[in-house]
Amino acid sequence: MINMRTVYPIGTTVYNPEKCSSGYTVLNLYKGWASQARIFQKHVEEAVKEKKEFSSNGMEVIDMNGNIVHAWHMSTNCLRTPLLQKNGNVLLNEMLDTNSTGKFGDGHPREYDWEGNLIWECNVPTELHGVGGTTWRLENGNTLFVYKMMMPDSARLKISDMERRKIDGMLSDCIAEVKPDGELVWDWKSHDHLDLDDWCRNDPAPNWTHFNNIQALPENKHYDQGDKRFKPGNILVSGRSLGFIFIIEKETSEIVWRYYGDHLGGLAGQHSPFMIKKGYPGEGNILVFDNGQSPLRLDCHGGRSLALEINPVSSSVVWVYDNSHYFFNAYGGHCERLINGNTLIAESWANRAFEVTMDGEIVWEYVADPRESTLLMDVHRVPYDYCPQLAAMSKPEEKAVAPPEHTLLNLPEPCERKE
Known part of the structure; x- marks a missing residue:
């Protein structure tokens, strides 16, 4: 959609307050690969003005009617899922230099406060190449993040x-846990634990594993019932280029759970698997955005994206959002469960975020302005009082938005063709 030369609505295009899990929505906006690190925060009026002057990466917090209530903007690439913390800070992986390792570049996990001031970073050594995936702040104050390194010759x-062995610059994804002072306390390397012959035959690129998301498992009923694989703190990982998601047992570094899937042929280029937290409908299940891009197996659903809810004990699909071939997002994408049982989905390449009920009804939809040449990579819904800064704001008015009938979008008069 971002390359279309046509007319269509932008902003909030659908909103049914009675059926939505209303709150503020955090947008992760992304543009290309920049080469310098700079972040700054503007008040709403200044942020809007700034966006008109140039297209930048960053985050925006909007109400249900699409009004910006707060914004962070940066000239660097914010890699995958910056997370708004309960204190109003933002934790993210920030690209610093794209020249050293192609599109992956070199970057650091960083934390910015509400005003956009840098308050923490972990300096990743220069011999490592880029950071990616989600950065997590753990309960003990440590930080968990993904980084890349050149695969050693021994591997x-x-x-x-x-032929694949000869590929130059073969990268290996790794996961690190560091203390606030940067001390490394846990390290996991793909080439030490994954089958080196398990790779995508139709895409033998140097980015062998392509970890695009990690999650430290929350408390869950499966562990409470005695299944040690799902111990809180174990790490859920998405290997996009591998076509499966898996769980690492933190204590042993062993892989204790793996899911390729069999729905419409299985996962294909997936993103953003998250275990649903306690207290939410479907708690303990895993939601994953199945892109349907570059099928890894011949019977996969290429060109057709899905949002899947998986019971990890039985590995069965218990819910799916499938709008056939009208819903396809090749790269990026995100889905998360909301407190009322709805699911929030980001269709990144359409610059579109939407909320669906369990029956698949779209009850909220937002379309970012494509003229900004910005991708809407991730979305997160938070309560109105999620952090002190948001709680201090007046609760916004919730105005229903009903999309017009298609017939009302016709031009009033036919265009006159000129020879």
Whole structure:
């Protein structure tokens, strides 16, 4: 949609307050790959004016009617899922230099306060290449993040396919946990634990694993019932290029759960698996955005995106959002469960976020302005009082928005063709 030359509504296009889980929506806006690090915060009027002058990466907090109530903007690439913390700070992976490793670049996990001031960062060594996926602040105050490194020769020699072994710059995704002072306390490397011959045959790129999301598992009923695989703190990982998601047991670093899927052929280029928190409908299940891009198996659903809810114990699909071939998002994308049982979905390449009921009814929809050449990579819904800064604001008015009938969008008079 972002490349279309046509006319369509932007902003909040659908809103049914009675059926929505209303609150503020945090938008992760992304544009290309920049080479310098700079972040700044503006008041709403200044932020809107700034956006008209140039398209930037950053985050915006909007109400249900699409009004910006707060914004952070930066000239760097914010890699995947910056998270708004309960204190109003933002935790993210920020790109610093794209020249060293192609599109992955070199970057650091960083934390900014509500006003956009840098208050914490972890300096990733220069021999490592880029950061990606979600950065998590753990209950003990430590930070969990993904980084990339060149696969060592000792691992490359274990690859059976000789042509693939020759690929220059083979990268390996890794996961690190650091203390607030940057001390490394836990480290996990893909090439030490994954099958080096398990790779995407139709995309033998250097980005072998492509971790695009991690989550430290929350408290859940499966562990309470004795299933140790789902111990809180174990790490849920999405390997996009591998076509499966898996769980790492933190204490042993072993993989204790893995899901390829079999719905319409299985996962294909998936993003953003998250275990649903206690107290939410479907608690303990895992939601995942299944892109349907670059099928890894011949029977996969190429060109058709899905939002799947999986029971991790039985590995069965218990709910799916499937709008057939009218819903396709090749890269990016996100889905999360809301407190009323609805699901919030980001269709990144359409610059579209929407909320659906369990029956698949769209009860809220927001379309970002495509003229900004910005991708709406992720969305998160938070309560009106989620952090002190939001709680101090007056609760916004919730105005219903009903989309017009298609016939009302016709031009009043036919265009006259000129020879």
